[in-house]
Amino acid sequence: MTRLDVTRLDVTPAGTALVTGVSRRAGIGYAVARRLLDRGDRVVVHSWSPHDAGQPWGADDVDAVVAALGSPPHLPADLGDPDAPAALVAAARAAAGPLTTLVVNHARSALGRLEEVTADELDRSFAVNARAAVLLTRAFAAQYEPAAGPGSVVLFTSGQHRGPMPGEIPYALSKGAVQQVTATLADAVAGRGITVNCVNPGPTDTGWAGPAVDEQVAAAMARGRWNTPEEAAAVVAWLTGPDARSVTGATIDAEGGFRR
Structure with a gap:
């Protein structure tokens, strides 16, 4: 994997976060990064x-995305590479110091009904969405220093645990695994003062749907x-803030009353 060159920051903030999947100004990752930056x-x-x-x-335009956020350190990486999660966390720590927050927002989006699904797409979706989430959490926990502040990990799932997603089997499988492993990951790091929770943001307008679906x-x-x-970013801000320290191993269904 290509070495990630970064510039270290020197400002003392409220917390230090790595947010994955910040590639579109219309996306959840951008909104999360904006919300965390705005709180310091x-x-x-x-x-x-x-x-x-x-x-x-x-x-x-990723350069424009990063510029709109005030040009924080930006690290491109293919999280389908099994070595990428650890390298990404290490590079983020080199840029900003010990991390106190990890927001695993990235996702591989893959359609496919049962009769269309392939082993290759199942493997790719699982690698990017589920495997990377676990490896990122492992790398984050390994570098975490309690003296830097309370630790928190926020994972993202979809609504497959609340209703079927027959047209998105690779996505539903991999995101379902993320939701299912949340409680186990939370238990693994609870003794170190790190919370791990999962957000199901429900149908969120990030510009992907056409008029009929809209x-x-x-x-x-x-x-x-x-x-x-x-709205999804507000839930992340709460889970990574001081008022949610007793919440861990939970899946927050912030669906806005979505009727299946």
């Missing part, structure tokens, strides 16, 4: 634009609209 955290952002480039919504989902929402990335 030092933030390192990660992206992998080649994934977005292959999706219908396309890639954003209307269908909005009609299924109790509030008559999609959730926003900023």
Whole structure:
């Protein structure tokens, strides 16, 4: 894996966070990074634009994304590489000091009904979404220093534990694994003062849906609209802040009243 060169920061923040999947200004990762920066955290952002480039919504200008956040340290990495999670955490620590917060927001988005699913896509989705989440958590916990501040990990799942996702089997499988392993990871690091929780943000408007899906989902929402990335970011801010230290091993279903 290519060595990641970074510039170290020297400002003392409220916390020090690595946020993965910050590649689009319309995305949840961007909103999370913005929210943490606004409360005074030092933030390192990660992206992998080649994934977005292959999706219908396309890639954003990552340089512009990072600039809009005030140019925090930015580390591109393909988290499908088994060595990438540890290298990413190490590079983030080199840039900003001991990490107190890890937000695993990135995802490989893959459609596929049962009759269409392939072993290759199942493996790729599991590697990026589930395996990387565990390896990132392991690397984060290994570098964590309690003196730097309370530790917290926030993982992201989808709604497969609340209802079927028949058109997204690779995604549902891998994100379901993330949700299922949350309590186990939380138990593994609880003695070190680290919380681990999982967020299901529900249908969130990140610019991926066409008009037909847009209307269908909005009609299924109790509030008559999609959730926003900023609403997901608010949940992350709470879970990584001082008021949620007793919450660990939980899945927060912040779906906005989504009716399946």
